[in-house]
Amino acid sequence: MTVSSAAPVPSLEVSGLAFAYPDGHQALFGVDFTIHRGERVALLGPNGAGKTTLVLHLNGILGGGTGTVTVAGLPVGKQHMAEIRQKVGIVFQDPDDQLFMPTVREDVAFGPATAGIKGPELEQRVRTALERVGMQDFADRPPHHLSFGQRRRVAVATVLAMEPEILVLDEPSSNLDPASRRELADILRSLDVTVLMVTHDLPYALELCPRSLILSDGVIAADGPTGELLSDEELMRAHRLELPFGFDPRSVTTSTRH
Ligand SMILES: Nc1ncnc2c1ncn2[C@@H]1O[C@H](COP(=O)(O)OP(=O)(O)OP(=O)(O)O)[C@@H](O)[C@H]1O
Numbered sequence: 238m239t240v241s242s243a244a245p246v247p248s249l250e251v252s253g254l255a256f257a258y259p260d261g262h263q264a265l266f267g268v269d270f271t272i273h274r275g276e277r278v279a280l281l282g283p284n285g286a287g288k289t290t291l292v293l294h295l296n297g298i299l300g301g302g303t304g305t306v307t308v309a310g311l312p313v314g315k316q317h318m319a320e321i322r323q324k325v326g327i328v329f330q331d332p333d334d335q336l337f338m339p340t341v342r343e344d345v346a347f348g349p350a351t352a353g354i355k356g357p358e359l360e361q362r363v364r365t366a367l368e369r370v371g372m373q374d375f376a377d378r379p380p381h382h383l384s385f386g387q388r389r390r391v392a393v394a395t396v397l398a399m400e401p402e403i404l405v406l407d408e409p410s411s412n413l414d415p416a417s418r419r420e421l422a423d424i425l426r427s428l429d430v431t432v433l434m435v436t437h438d439l440p441y442a443l444e445l446c447p448r449s450l451i452l453s454d455g456v457i458a459a460d461g462p463t464g465e466l467l468s469d470e471e472l473m474r475a476h477r478l479e480l481p482f483g484f485d486p487r488s489v490t491t492s493t494r495h
Pocket residue numbers: 258259260262263264282283284285286287288289290291
């Protein structure tokens with residue numbers, strides 16, 4: 238037997254993924270990409286491109302199409318669902334879809350407790366996750382008493398408490414004021430985890446993600462360094478992507494990670 242060169246297993250591999258909704262509307266037409274451990278990647282694309290549909294395939298909420306999704310070497314499918322749900326932490330656009338317990342502490346404990354973690358280890362998980370998003374002083378508060386930005390951070394903590402292989406965020410900067418938006422960027426930058434971030438906030442993508450994918454009409458139309466993609470006016474126009482007025486992607490230094 239030959240010893241294979243120990244190529245690290247990617248955090249996420251999507252191969253030939255195609256999917257039509259039950260009403261017959263086809264949203265994905267063969268999506269291929271790989272994200273390596275520790276990368277931060279933005280998923281860009283116009284409304285209706287299929288971004289959320291793709292995200293819902295990453296932990297098996299949607300399935301039944303063709304192609305494969307593999308997380309840290311594990312195929313997403315019915316057999317490994319509990320493990321997949323632990324490995325793929327999805328932060329939904331609306332934190333209220335994610336927070337439903339009487340206190341912040343219970344919400345953050347919910348996932349790991351369901352996975353069988355208890356006692357001091359569970360407490361430690363909750364404390365660490367809340368500290369990572371700067372919400373440790375809010376543990377005993379009801380989530381519905383918190384501001385939107387605070388709820389978004391708690392939603393991130395609920396996912397971090399699972400110690401995921403990959404953190405997937407759908408529109409993390411939406412509805413945040415400029416200070417909260419920057420603070421969340423600082424938090425995301427400080428995490429030592431693979432990130433896939435769906436966003437229409439192109440400066441945010443440039444600031445946080447060295448690499449971007451453009452999903453358009455259900456296929457990956459571009460995959461490359463964020464600064465290069467955002468500077469390609471023809472590409473941007475072709476996929477209905479617009480930079481904010483006066484924003485010059487060449488004037489920004491992208492994050493140095495990867
Ligand atoms: N439950 C559904 N049944 C049928 N078609 C759907 C369903 N959900 C989404 N679609 C369609 O699938 C396509 C992709 O939708 P999706 O929500 O994935 O887009 P998106 O890229 O996330 O858009 P946005 O930027 O607006 O969030 C759209 O044409 C949409 O109308």
